[in-house]
Amino acid sequence: MPTQHDQAERRKELEAFITQCMRGLRHQVRGDPEPFLAVWSHADDVSILGAIGSYAQGWKDVRTHLRAASKTLNWTEVAVQRLLTTLSGDLAVTVVLERMSNAQAARTLRVTHAYRHEEEGWRLILRHANQVTPDDEAREQAILSDGSSGAL
Numbered sequence: 001m002p003t004q005h006d007q008a009e010r011r012k013e014l015e016a017f018i019t020q021c022m023r024g025l026r027h028q029v030r031g032d033p034e035p036f037l038a039v040w041s042h043a044d045d046v047s048i049l050g051a052i053g054s055y056a057q058g059w060k061d062v063r064t065h066l067r068a069a070s071k072t073l074n075w076t077e078v079a080v081q082r083l084l085t086t087l088s089g090d091l092a093v094t095v096v097l098e099r100m101s102n103a104q105a106a107r108t109l110r111v112t113h114a115y116r117h118e119e120e121g122w123r124l125i126l127r128h129a130n131q132v133t134p135d136d137e138a139r140e141q142a143i144l145s146d147g148s149s150g151a152l
Contacts, residue, residue, distance in 0.1 A: 017122035041123035075100035
C-alpha cells in the first residue's frame, strides 16, 4: 500500500504533468499540435471525443485527428478553469472549462481528461470535449440562481 509520502509525490508529479498538458493545449489551439501530442500515451486504448463531434481511438488515429484539428484552430487566448482533479493509483481525471478566444470569436468547452501513470510517467489517455452554448450557460445560471433541481 502506498505511503502518504508516495501519494504526495504521485500527486506532485501529476500536477506538473497537467501543467505540461495545458501548455501543450495552448500550442494545439494555435495550430501547433506537437507539444500536445507529446503528452499522449501511444497505447492502443487512447481515445479522443472531439468538440466538433469527431472521435478517434488508438494512438495512430488520435495523432492524425489532433494534427488535422490543429490546422483549423487559431485561438489566441486560452484560459482553463479546473473544476475537479481526482487521483487513484495509476489513474487520474480532471474536469475543466476551457475558454478560448481570438479577435473574431470565443468559445467555452467542457473537457474531461483521463491520465495514466505509465513506465515513462504520466500520459494523457482520454480527452472528451464538447462546446458550451450560450443557451447552456443561461440554463445553468438559471438553475444555480433558482436553487431548484428542476428538469434540464
